[in-house]
Amino acid sequence: MKTYDTGLDDLTLNAFVDGQLDPEMERVVMTGMQNDPEIREHVCKLRRAKDWMRTGFADVRSDDRPLPKSKAQFGRLGTGIAASFMAIAIGTGGAILGYTCADRESVMVAGQQQDPMRVVLHIDDSDPAHFETVLDYAEKFLEENRSRGTQVEVVANSGGVNLLRSGASPFEDRVRNLSEQYSNLHFIACMNSLRNLRRQGIDPVMFKGVHSGATAVDHIVQRLHDGWTYQKIDNLEDI
Amino acid sequence: MISKICAKSGLRKEIAASRVRLYRVALAWCGDRMLADDLVQETLSLGLQKAHQLRERDRLNAWLYSILSNCWKQHLRSYRPHEDLDDDRPSGDLEPDSAVGQMEVVARVRCAVGGLPLEQRKVLALVDLEGFSYGDVASILEIPIGTVMSRLYRARKSLINLLEKDSHESQGHATPIRRVK
Numbered sequence: 266m267k268t269y270d271t272g273l274d275d276l277t278l279n280a281f282v283d284g285q286l287d288p289e290m291e292r293v294v295m296t297g298m299q300n301d302p303e304i305r306e307h308v309c310k311l312r313r314a315k316d317w318m319r320t321g322f323a324d325v326r327s328d329d330r331p332l333p334k335s336k337a338q339f340g341r342l343g344t345g346i347a348a349s350f351m352a353i354a355i356g357t358g359g360a361i362l363g364y365t366c367a368d369r370e371s372v373m374v375a376g377q378q379q380d381p382m383r384v385v386l387h388i389d390d391s392d393p394a395h396f397e398t399v400l401d402y403a404e405k406f407l408e409e410n411r412s413r414g415t416q417v418e419v420v421a422n423s424g425g426v427n428l429l430r431s432g433a434s435p436f437e438d439r440v441r442n443l444s445e446q447y448s449n450l451h452f453i454a455c456m457n458s459l460r461n462l463r464r465q466g467i468d469p470v471m472f473k474g475v476h477s478g479a480t481a482v483d484h485i486v487q488r489l490h491d492g493w494t495y496q497k498i499d500n501l502e503d504i
Numbered sequence: 505m506i507s508k509i510c511a512k513s514g515l516r517k518e519i520a521a522s523r524v525r526l527y528r529v530a531l532a533w534c535g536d537r538m539l540a541d542d543l544v545q546e547t548l549s550l551g552l553q554k555a556h557q558l559r560e561r562d563r564l565n566a567w568l569y570s571i572l573s574n575c576w577k578q579h580l581r582s583y584r585p586h587e588d589l590d591d592d593r594p595s596g597d598l599e600p601d602s603a604v605g606q607m608e609v610v611a612r613v614r615c616a617v618g619g620l621p622l623e624q625r626k627v628l629a630l631v632d633l634e635g636f637s638y639g640d641v642a643s644i645l646e647i648p649i650g651t652v653m654s655r656l657y658r659a660r661k662s663l664i665n666l667l668e669k670d671s672h673e674s675q676g677h678a679t680p681i682r683r684v685k
Contacts (some may be wrong), residue, residue, distance in 0.1 A: 283656075322528050333534070
């Protein structure tokens with residue numbers, strides 16, 4: 266297992282991407298990412314591995330068997346374990362292929378004060394329930410802090426960009442309504458993720474008003490640099 | 505009495521609603537759709553039978569995965585007596601033969617996951633597919649948190665090695681340029 270110059274190790278970086286660290290330790294890792302491109306790249310790889318898992322099992326459907334009334338027998342277990350990797354068609358392959366993070370030179374500002382009224386919300390998977398959580402959170406936050414100079418940005422990458430795509434997302438009306446209702450709410454789609462879709466032969470048509478032009482990583486790092494507060498979907502679910 | 509009946513009915517619905525999520529994890533563990541389906545059916549059956557033993561309702565999810573884990577262990581004991589549950593062998597270089605397009609992506613991921621040692625697969629699926637905390641995974645699988653972390657670390661390392669290799673090959677990339685600090 267690798268230990269980096271900053272004293273951080275691989276176990277800690279895994280815990281970071283899984284949201285298992287306390288805020289103080291998270292800050293230590295983020296500072297490490299600022300100072301060491303190798304750490305930054307490794308964190309990026311770990312996040313990609315999580316994306317792979319989610320994509321690989323995103324569209325699994327089980328047979329709709331009736332709920333057992335009493336203890337059932339292992340009807341078909343006698344068939345043993347057949348190594349079956351039959352692929353089920355899924356909605357998106359996301360950024361599995363051609364996903365790169367080695368060229369990130371952006372910086373995060375260590376010790377930067379976070380402004381709780383300026384929030385960047387990050388979603389990186391195509392689960393509609395997750396996106397709904399993001400929208401609910403954004404709407405509630407904006408409603409409760411109307412006159413406090415709030416700014417909210419929803420940044421989507423990987424499978425998350427599908428939730429901002431016309432014809433691929435069930436949220437077009439809601440995103441449009443929210444955008445019309447709140448001028449301080451913006452939606453940003455990751456440039457790399459859009460490029461990956463094009464490589465797969467998909468021409469992504471984004472909702473009106475959705476911005477692009479930077480990668481999610483670059484945009485989020487810039488916002489952190491500007492003092493914004495970062496919230497990932499995983500954390501929102503606990504709020 | 506009415507509230508008890510309602511609670512029981514609600515619990516039954518919650519258990520039933522867990523089927524797809526349990527199935528996804530079971531599939532990641534065993535790699536076989538039929539077997540995964542049977543494991544989930546058995547889990548739901550036991551869950552319904554033992555629902556009265558569940559003391560904390562908010563632990564229902566973790567409790568169901570504990571049952572699933574036990575069903576899986578029981579199956580392995582019955583049908584794969586020689587499988588080493590703590591097998592830490594490096595994952596194999598598996599590749600599906602005929603997957604294309606997006607199905608290929610899914611197949612590659614599942615193939616790579618299937619090549620991981622069983623105990624790494626279990627931890628990886630619970631953390632990445634279900635979003636369980638390390639503490640919950642430790643409780644579900646009855647292992648120390650440190651073991652959860654080390655298995656997760658090894659699982660992801662293998663997954664990254666396998667899938668990045670596939671990714672580079674599929675794009676016809678040469679060996680990636682290493683960054684020099």
